[in-house]
Amino acid sequence: MRTTVGIIGAGPAGLLLARLLHNAGIDSVVLESRDRAYVERRQRAGILEQGTVDVLREAGAGERMDREGLRHDGIELRFARRRHRVDFPALTGGRSVMVYAQTEVCKDLIALQLKEGGPLLFETEALAVEGADTQRPRVRFRREGVEDVLECDYVVGCDGYWGVARSAVPDGRTFERTYPFGWLGILADVAPSHDELVYARHDRGFALLSMRSPSVSRLYLQVPADTDADSWSDERIWDELERRFETDDDWSLRRGPITQKSVTPMRSYVHEPMRHGRLFLAGDAAHIVPPTGAKGLNLAVGDVVTFARALTHRTATGSEDLLDAYSATCLRRVWQAERFSYGMTTLLHTAPGATPFEDRLQLARLDRITSSRAAETDLAEAYTGFPIG
Numbered sequence: 340m341r342t343t344v345g346i347i348g349a350g351p352a353g354l355l356l357a358r359l360l361h362n363a364g365i366d367s368v369v370l371e372s373r374d375r376a377y378v379e380r381r382q383r384a385g386i387l388e389q390g391t392v393d394v395l396r397e398a399g400a401g402e403r404m405d406r407e408g409l410r411h412d413g414i415e416l417r418f419a420r421r422r423h424r425v426d427f428p429a430l431t432g433g434r435s436v437m438v439y440a441q442t443e444v445c446k447d448l449i450a451l452q453l454k455e456g457g458p459l460l461f462e463t464e465a466l467a468v469e470g471a472d473t474q475r476p477r478v479r480f481r482r483e484g485v486e487d488v489l490e491c492d493y494v495v496g497c498d499g500y501w502g503v504a505r506s507a508v509p510d511g512r513t514f515e516r517t518y519p520f521g522w523l524g525i526l527a528d529v530a531p532s533h534d535e536l537v538y539a540r541h542d543r544g545f546a547l548l549s550m551r552s553p554s555v556s557r558l559y560l561q562v563p564a565d566t567d568a569d570s571w572s573d574e575r576i577w578d579e580l581e582r583r584f585e586t587d588d589d590w591s592l593r594r595g596p597i598t599q600k601s602v603t604p605m606r607s608y609v610h611e612p613m614r615h616g617r618l619f620l621a622g623d624a625a626h627i628v629p630p631t632g633a634k635g636l637n638l639a640v641g642d643v644v645t646f647a648r649a650l651t652h653r654t655a656t657g658s659e660d661l662l663d664a665y666s667a668t669c670l671r672r673v674w675q676a677e678r679f680s681y682g683m684t685t686l687l688h689t690a691p692g693a694t695p696f697e698d699r700l701q702l703a704r705l706d707r708i709t710s711s712r713a714a715e716t717d718l719a720e721a722y723t724g725f726p727i728g
Contacts, residue, residue, distance in 0.1 A: 342368040342457065344650070345478045345491035347465045347504050349378055351441055352622035352639035353497035354448035354459075358398045359647035361456045365654065368457055368489055370480055372464045372498075375449065382526075382599070383441040385551060386536075386633035388724030389434040391640045400447050408439035409550070414722065416709065417539040419702060420587045423709040424535070430712070430719035438536075440551050441636055468494055468507040472616035492617065495646060497639070499623040500608070508615040518605035518629060518684065519691050520544070522559040523568055525576060529595025531556045532584075538631075539583050540687045540701060545631075546583035548592075556595070559603075561688050568600040576600075605629040605684065607677055612666040619646055619665060626673045631687065632680035633722070641727045642669050648728060672725050679721040 344360055346353045349371030360367045371378060387395070387408075395401040412435045416423045427435050452459045463482040470476045471494065478489040496504020505511075530553060537548035544561035551557050560579055562571075577594045584592055608627040613620045622639030645668050649661035661668075686704055690697065708714045 340368065340487065341490045342366050343492045344368075345476070345489045345494045346370070346497060347468075347478060347494065347502060348497035348499065348622075348624075349373075349445075349449070349459060349461070350381075350383075350497060350499070350622065350639070351444050351448065351636055352643050353495070354445060354452060355394070355398065355400070355640060356495060356497065356621070356643035356647060357452055357456055357459070358400060358448055359643065360650070361452075362398060363647065363651045363654070365650060366457050369452070369459045370463045370465050370478065370489065371459070371461050373461065375461050378461070379446050379449065380442060381445070382601075384630070384633065384636040385438055385440045385549060385557065386637075387437040387439055387444075388633075388637040389436065390724045390727050391637050392437045394640055394644055394727070395444070395447075400444075400451055403443070403447055404437065404439045407443070407552075408437045409553070411436050411438055411535050413535055415533065415535055415537045416705060417537055417584060417586065418541075418705045420585055421709075422586055422588070422590075425708075425715055425719055425722075427719050427723050430716045431723050434719075434723040436633075436723055438550060444636075465498060465503050467503055468496070468618055471507055471618035474617070476617045493650065494618045495621055495643070496618065496624045497621045497643070500627060502624055504618060504620055505610060505624045507618055508610070508612070508620065511615075512611045513608065514611070515606065515608040516681070518607075518688075519564055520561050520688060521564045521566060521605055522547075522603040522630065523562045523566060523571060523576070524557065524559045524601055524603055525597050526551065526599040527556045527558065527595045527597050528554065529556050529593050530554055532591070532593045537584065538683075538687055540705060541583040541585075542689065542698070543579070543583055545688045546580055548580075548584065556593070562602065563691075564604060566602050568602050571600070573597045603630060607681055609670070609673060609677060611670060613642070613669050614666045621646065625669070626677070628676055628680040629684045631683040632676065634676040634680050637724060638673060638676050641672050641725075644727050645669050668728060672727070675721070675725050
């Protein structure tokens with residue numbers, strides 16, 4: 340099998356890249372180890388930055404998003420029983436975010452790829468990337484029990500931290516931080532208790548009120564990293580959420596049936612460089628952020644847009660300048676997102692063993708954001724998204 344770009348992984352990064360390349364007249368093959376049903380129900384991110392929304396629209400993948408997604412023009416910060424709304428459009432010249440789950444993005448892109456694009460091979464396990472430093476890299480894969488080879492001009496690894504692409508980059512340098520807490524996340528069949536996301540800093544720990552639709556709430560609690568989700572009863576979860584979202588007004592939390600519980604670990608991770616020869620890393624294969632800043636999916640989109648632009652430029656002009664700059668271009672945006680995500684995490688979470696001095700510093704930082712337009716603008720610009728490319 341032969342193609343121009345071999346894409347490993349059919350998450351949002353790999354699927355969007357295939358769509359961008361198709362629109363540019365460049366052929367690709369996508370290899371995905373899981374089946375279609377798994378990819379379409381895999382719960383991940385739900386906040387799309389303004390730039391991601393724009394890219395999906397331009398790629399022809401925004402119709403259902405615009406119909407069913409929830410545009411949000413701000414977030415609410417809660418601390419010391421106070422409430423403060425951050426108005427994104429007023430602070431950023433009109434930018435906003437969209438609540439639209441990764442599962443729905445994947446469904447839209449899969450449908451487009453199967454209808455219009457190149458091969459999308461589910462239940463196809465990538466075994467190794469070979470010859471990345473040659474003009475003809477290859478992906479060895481197994482499909483229906485038979486090993487085969489995909490010969491390419493370029494390989495893009497969108498297969499996550501545990502995938503084969505990252506391990507094929509020799510002599511890379513990694514930067515990472517593991518946090519001593521995680522998020523206990525729930526999906527509940529109940530209308531959201533607020534029309535925008537609520538980020539709450541509380542002495543008992545962080546809490547986040549989010550949503551998947553007008554009738555489905557997504558909520559999170561900071562818990563110790565080794566927590567078993569099943570050890571928390573539904574009643575205990577709702578009681579703890581009420582405590583952490585408490586305010587001095589008459590706001591109340593709606594309760595409903597919990598349909599899913601899980602614990603998400605918290606990590607910061609960057610792999611440099613993001614390229615070796617004709618192998619390019621994108622998304623979680625190259626970087627991971629704690630979910631506090633809602634950056635993971637959006638960073639992956641930035642990576643594949645940068646690659647697609649660079650390869651389109653190479654096809655049109657013969658110049659490899661943008662391909663050569665891929666890693667440096669992506670990493671500038673990655674490190675800004677890492678900075679923001681780390682900042683939001685340390686701003687809002689209660690660290691084990693935190694001293695009263697550190698607690699007061701958190702409150703001082705929140706006071707600064709809510710009393711300074713400059714500080715509030717910095718948060719709003721980062722949350723709605725750093726420029727791509």
